[in-house]
Amino acid sequence: MTNALGRGLNASLYALKAGESGLSPCDFADADLSTYIGRVRDVDEEPITGALAQYDCRNNRLAKIALEQDRFEHAVENLKLHYGAERIGVFLGTSTSGIRQTEIAYKQRDSETGTLPQDFDWARTHNTYSVARFTREYFHLQGPASVVSTACSSSAKVFATANRYINMGVCDAAIVGGVDSLCLTTLLGFNSLELVSSDVCRPWDTNRKGINIGEAAGFAIVEKTPSADSSIGLLGYGESSDAYHMSTPHPQGQGAARAMQAALSKARLSADQVDYVNLHGTATKSNDSSEDHAVTEVFGTFTPCSSTKGFIGHTLGAAGISESIICMLAMDHNFLPLSLNTNERDASLTAQIVLEPKQCDVNITMTNSFGFGGNNCSLVFGKLS
Amino acid sequence: MTDIYVYGIGITAPGMHTWIEGAAILRGDQFYDKTELPAFTPHLLRPNERRRTTALIKLALQVAEQAVENSDISAETLCSVFASSEGDIDIVDKICDALTQADRPVSPTHFHNSVHNAPAGYWAIATGCQRASVSMSAGAGSFAGGLLEAAGLCAVEQCPTLLLSYDLPAPEPLKPLIHIQEAFGSGLVLGCEPREHNLAKIQLALDTVTHTTLDDTALEALRLSNPAAQVLPLLKAIACKQPQSVVLPYLDGSCLNVTCTPL
Incomplete structure (x- = not known):
């Protein structure tokens, strides 16, 4: 995993x-926005070279950086030995793929003919499938692959997709995860919708003003049967559509509640068995209020919850995987992550927000990811006994 | 893998405006005349929404409506898969162009329409469908990838599923980089249970053999003109009512074998 907290699991x-x-204050390209961002340092200085050089773009650079952390490559090589390269799937999420490369190419258009630079490779950088194609080629895998792109729920939904492929027998294991990288499209796009905060993002705070955009890459392995060294399992997932509005969630969080209930039902768990909920918690007025309704409806007001976007920002298509891995860290190390930057909890919101980090047994966790277009996904993870 | 049944089909392509027309052409009963497509006019969108949506969104919704109408299942009970190799290239062009201008006027409507799942969002709003929906891409193999994703929703979630596959040609200056010459969209309503109205039964398996081509030169040209048009050999097998294995392009070094038994 790699995000604004650093490279590898230990940094997070x-x-x-x-x-x-x-x-940190926004210093990305010429964005010229008064906001904070969750930026991964030195990505500009680390181009992809060699056989995969045609894939070089900010999004695939971030993917490569994350693949190099935490002995992930070693784990994939073992997986290949165990199952064979043709039995391993690659299912990744992204929202904007390598759009930064297209932004740069448009800036470099020929002033007379309008043509794009010769070396611009749309298919390997910006096409939505790019990051899965890159990852599949990086590990020389031959199994099924796709990119799920459902905005901010993308890299949560890949767990459901992988589970279905494994269940159908199309593959025995899969690399799941997601990558989204900073670009002007999302910075200025969210700004045009007046959703970007000039302050640090403050989930569930009375004074929350919106999101801070971040970038991240994260990967995990799901298998038909757990290997000897795996400590966490996917217990359930729930997917739903709001059918309400393109960029605003249902005010009472109906779709969100349905996703959480479906995930619990799939996991055959009751709400009170969940030790911690990692909220989508983007820190916009309407998103947090909607999710608060949904969480309270499903869990009541005692289950510890927090949004960790105060640490890494809203990493959009990489939020699902980043926050899934945060749940795994919470279970592996028995602690509840706090809702950073929540200084004055909004009294109108009723979910139990973790305001101080806390050591305690954490055995079962849920993470929520909700995207534009009203696309919702909740995942339940648990310790393997 | 489990048997999957095809309950309904929709198609929109130059010279093929409905499944009835498409089936007649694919059977060889009707001459294929590659006429220009009229503007997409999905009926489900309210006029104000239709103005705010793009050609790609309208194309997806139009084939969705057609496929569901041709099945005996109501839209709100269906999971959905929206498979598109490229997503909304027109919007990408507009946003990236705006970013080169002095005041960088990125339109909020363009921005929220830019997500790969924008057609899925409008479909859910128009039909009230609250089921699981996956918007995805597998590049040039997006139709085969979408079919696998839809099979998963049918077989594992036990939910009938609407599979839509669609792409549009790119505007300049991206046109030379994205090899899509024609508009193409198709919709399949799929599920695991036989119903009163079944068009075919299919079984899927990954394979490494060569993919199926079409004998008719004009139809083969259409198949090659758009990743979504890779569905054509499967639709031909269904239209001709002949049991057949068709092999669809999928990923580098891999294709999807579809054993099709028309019913």
């Missing part, structure tokens, strides 16, 4: 426990 684990944010 340390910051989550210490309550240290990775957000």
